[in-house]
Amino acid sequence: MPHTSSTLFDVAIVGAGPAGCTAAARLGDAGLRVLLLEKAKAFPREKPCGGGITARALTRLPFTRDLLREVPVNALSKMYVESPDGTGFEYADPHGDPILYLVRRIDWDAALFRRAGARVSELAMGAIVTGMVTDPDGVTLTCASSSENPDVRTFRARVVLGADSANSVIARLSGLRTGEVHGQFAVDMMEETPYTQLDTPHRDRVTLLLSLPSSYGYGYIFPKQNHINLGFGSGPDYFVEHVRGRAKQHHLGFVEQMKARGFATGESHPENYRAFPIPISGPLDSTYADRVLLAGDAAGMVNAFSAEGIYFAMVSGDLAADAILAAHRANRFDARQLASYQAAWEREIGPELRHSVAIQRRLFTEPGRVNSLVRRATADPELKSLLCGYSMGFSTYEQLRSHMARVVMPQWVWGKVTSKARALVGA
Numbered sequence: 001m002p003h004t005s006s007t008l009f010d011v012a013i014v015g016a017g018p019a020g021c022t023a024a025a026r027l028g029d030a031g032l033r034v035l036l037l038e039k040a041k042a043f044p045r046e047k048p049c050g051g052g053i054t055a056r057a058l059t060r061l062p063f064t065r066d067l068l069r070e071v072p073v074n075a076l077s078k079m080y081v082e083s084p085d086g087t088g089f090e091y092a093d094p095h096g097d098p099i100l101y102l103v104r105r106i107d108w109d110a111a112l113f114r115r116a117g118a119r120v121s122e123l124a125m126g127a128i129v130t131g132m133v134t135d136p137d138g139v140t141l142t143c144a145s146s147s148e149n150p151d152v153r154t155f156r157a158r159v160v161l162g163a164d165s166a167n168s169v170i171a172r173l174s175g176l177r178t179g180e181v182h183g184q185f186a187v188d189m190m191e192e193t194p195y196t197q198l199d200t201p202h203r204d205r206v207t208l209l210l211s212l213p214s215s216y217g218y219g220y221i222f223p224k225q226n227h228i229n230l231g232f233g234s235g236p237d238y239f240v241e242h243v244r245g246r247a248k249q250h251h252l253g254f255v256e257q258m259k260a261r262g263f264a265t266g267e268s269h270p271e272n273y274r275a276f277p278i279p280i281s282g283p284l285d286s287t288y289a290d291r292v293l294l295a296g297d298a299a300g301m302v303n304a305f306s307a308e309g310i311y312f313a314m315v316s317g318d319l320a321a322d323a324i325l326a327a328h329r330a331n332r333f334d335a336r337q338l339a340s341y342q343a344a345w346e347r348e349i350g351p352e353l354r355h356s357v358a359i360q361r362r363l364f365t366e367p368g369r370v371n372s373l374v375r376r377a378t379a380d381p382e383l384k385s386l387l388c389g390y391s392m393g394f395s396t397y398e399q400l401r402s403h404m405a406r407v408v409m410p411q412w413v414w415g416k417v418t419s420k421a422r423a424l425v426g427a
């Protein structure tokens with residue numbers, strides 16, 4: 001017999017990651033009866049991630065300032081960018097201000113969870129949501145404790161927020177994510193190991209290797225306070241053909257490359273290796289339905305070029321909380337009422353998320369484009385700053401595009417014309 005909770009919660013939030021915890025804390029503070037469901041049995045829990053939080057989070061979501069004081073963090077003001085042909089440049093914030101805060105997700109998510117857990121009415125831990133049925137009065141969620149031993153529990157709420165990651169069950173059950181997953185996700189494979197075992201001589205900068213020659217997609221080295229985090233992301237085709245079934249050997253090959261390049265020293269520890277999907281096809285066309293909203297990875301809200309998702313998860317969780325509060329005040333939870341959520345995120349983060357897909361498709365499918373962009377940036381400080389700014393969230397695609405149109409393209413055209421003219425004269 002399923003164990004059924006008799007409470008009708010104002011909102012059930014599925015997933016206690018950055019999206020779910022941000023929404024839960026806001027809604028709990030506002031006095032709503034909030035149920036937070038999480039499949040992990042307890043926090044801290046692992047989440048494969050680079051843990052890079054861009055500096056804009058501190059302004060947009062002021063609570064992150066307090067949380068950053070609770071966890072080990074390496075605040076970086078420098079980054080190194082390299083193209084497939086080995087051309088590289090270093091960028092440093094002109095004032096020495098941090099552009100990226102590196103945390104371990106095991107610490108960061110535990111801090112987010114402590115904050116949210118103290119504000120919600122009920123926590124259901126070890127609750128794997130497997131079923132959702134919507135009726136005119138609410139939503140019923142069915143949860144299992146584990147796939148082998150399903151100790152079924154059911155919960156009811158007026159509205160559900162799906163913040164349950166890239167593999168979101170709520171996105172599927174609500175019909176908001178449909179179709180083949182292949183092509184919608186990249187796979188990011190990483191290792192997080194203490195410096196006593198695997199180290200980098202560059203603990204003061206983020207290293208980004210754009211479109212690695214062996215076509216991984218991208219590689220990165222994130223030096224955290226006490227751990228190195230290094231890995232690479234690849235498209236689904238590359239993953240299926242070259243990585244699946246021998247992921248650890250493949251990862252080892254990547255680490256050996258990094259060591260040979262002088263980017264890392266020491267030994268890889270395969271037990272610290274993890275892989276996880278990242279949505280790379282942009283936000284879902286629709287992120288709301290009757291009594292359902294989606295936030296964070298569940299809604300595809302990741303910058304497809306930089307793989308940044310923590311900021312977008314927290315912002316979308318915050319905006320989802322606004323929409324749920326408005327729905328609660330209106331006592332209406334139909335799709336029309338909840339559409340304000342989509343309008344809000346489209347306004348604030350939609351352009352960046354959508355442009356990132358176009359940039360990723362243009363750059364990562366043609367290494368020559370990355371080579372020429374990085375080469376130009378080495379001689380053009382403004383382009384360098386705009387490129388780094390775009391990947392760290394402090395400049396916009398419009399600024400980058402405008403600089404390309406005003407300065408880079410005319411130079412490129414002029415270069416072509418003069419070399420043609422020289423060739424003609426020479427002939």
Ligand SMILES: Cc1cc2nc3c(=O)[nH]c(=O)nc-3n(C[C@H](O)[C@H](O)[C@H](O)COP(=O)(O)OP(=O)(O)OC[C@H]3O[C@@H](n4cnc5c(N)ncnc54)[C@H](O)[C@@H]3O)c2cc1C
Binds near residue numbers: 014018053
């Ligand atoms: C290897 C890797 C490196 C990355 N590096 C960065 C980076 O440096 N910076 C950055 O900003 N982003 C990075 N990202 C992206 C970032 O990790 C995600 O975008 C972010 O975690 C999304 O947050 P979320 O709250 O939407 O989902 P998640 O963080 O995935 O949290 C979802 C929660 O839901 C729970 N859950 C899942 N299914 C269910 C269920 N059925 N029932 C109940 N609970 C469930 C999970 O246990 C989890 O706690 C990286 C991703 C990967 C894979």
